[in-house]
Amino acid sequence: AQSVAQPEDQVNVAEGNPLTVKCTYSVSGNPYLFWYVQYPNRGLQFLLKYITGDNLVKGSYGFEAEFNKSQTSFHLKKPSALVSDSALYFCAVRDMGDGNNRLAFGKGNQVVVIP
Amino acid sequence: DVKVTQSSRYLVKRTGEKVFLECVQDMDHENMFWYRQDPGLGLRLIYFSYDVKMKEKGDIPEGYSVSREKKERFSLILESASTNQTSMYLCASVDSIETQYFGPGTRLLVL
Numbered sequence: 530a531q532s533v534a535q536p537e538d539q540v541n542v543a544e545g546n547p548l549t550v551k552c553t554y555s556v557s558g559n560p561y562l563f564w565y566v567q568y569p570n571r572g573l574q575f576l577l578k579y580i581t582g583d584n585l586v587k588g589s590y591g592f593e594a595e596f597n598k599s600q601t602s603f604h605l606k607k608p609s610a611l612v613s614d615s616a617l618y619f620c621a622v623r624d625m626g627d628g629n630n631r632l633a634f635g636k637g638n639q640v641v642v643i644p
Numbered sequence: 645d646v647k648v649t650q651s652s653r654y655l656v657k658r659t660g661e662k663v664f665l666e667c668v669q670d671m672d673h674e675n676m677f678w679y680r681q682d683p684g685l686g687l688r689l690i691y692f693s694y695d696v697k698m699k700e701k702g703d704i705p706e707g708y709s710v711s712r713e714k715k716e717r718f719s720l721i722l723e724s725a726s727t728n729q730t731s732m733y734l735c736a737s738v739d740s741i742e743t744q745y746f747g748p749g750t751r752l753l754v755l
Contacts, residue, residue: 538684561742572648572734572746573687580742619686623742630675630694631702632744636686 531556531624535635543643548610550618550638552603558626562603564594567617567637576618579603590614610642647671648747650735656753663722665750667735673745675738676718678702678710680731681749687734693718725754 532555542548554560561580565573577588579596587593594605603620617639621632651666669676675694679687679702689702691710699710707729711719718737722729732751736744 563743565746570653570749570751572748573736573744575743575745578743621744629700630738630742631677631689631692634679634687636684 531560531622531627531631531633533620533622533633533635535618535620535638537638538636539639539641541641541643542610544612545609548605548607548614548640548642550605550620550640552605552620552635553601554603554620554622555601556622556624556626558624560603561623561625562594562596563621563623563632564588564592564603564605565619565621566590567619569616573619576605610640612642612644615640615642648735648737648745650733650747650750652750653748654751654753656755657722657725658755659726661722661725661754663725663752663754665720665722665733665735665752667718667720667737667747668716669718669737669745670716671737671739671745672715673737673739674715676712677736677738677744678708678718678720679734679736680704681734682731690720725752727754730754 563578564576584596620635677692678690693712735747
């Protein structure tokens with residue numbers, strides 16, 4: 530079964546500094562990888578995904594993520610964080626070697642951007 | 645744009661009540677999901693459906709049932725609400741390239 534680990538509960542970063550949110554995954558086949566963001570009292574919004582192709586994926590709001598197969602990682606990055614990026618971030622994986630179409634979500638990372 | 649709507653943003657129910665949470669999507673997606681979200685636990689899958697009248701259990705189906713009579717509508721039912729079902733409930737539908745689109749969520753409080 531697929532699983533995702535987001536090792537840090539909270540990430541604090543000063544406005545204007547680079548932001549990184551870490552994600553590692555475990556699958557038996559090839560992964561489809563996703564990042565979602567959740568603002569307070571809202572549903573999850575899709576940011577970006579890796580299906581195949583270039584390891585560097587660009588998404589919404591200036592975010593990008595790099596797929597690293599050898600390290601089984603899919604870290605989310607933004608070169609210059611904004612206060613409005615403060616939110617809860619979820620990494621998710623679907624195992625294409627499995628027969629189901631379910632996503633496994635990580636526990637989420639709270640990002641706090643300090644003005 | 646894909647739109648997923650949920651019938652209520654906030655609900656307060658009493659222990660033992662039957663609770664219906666409804667989800668509607670407008671993009672003709674076949675696959676729909678119900679999750680619950682709790683602090684520190686992330687999203688946990690309750691049930692999902694890959695077609696009308698088809699359903700499969702997720703990781704935590706106990707105490708819940710679902711109904712999918714029409715393609716656009718996926719309902720989550722709490723047969724007899726309990727306090728440990730106080731949570732945020734999220735519905736999602738999936739497009740043909742695997743992206744899940746979420747509704748705004750229903751925050752349920754069971755007293």
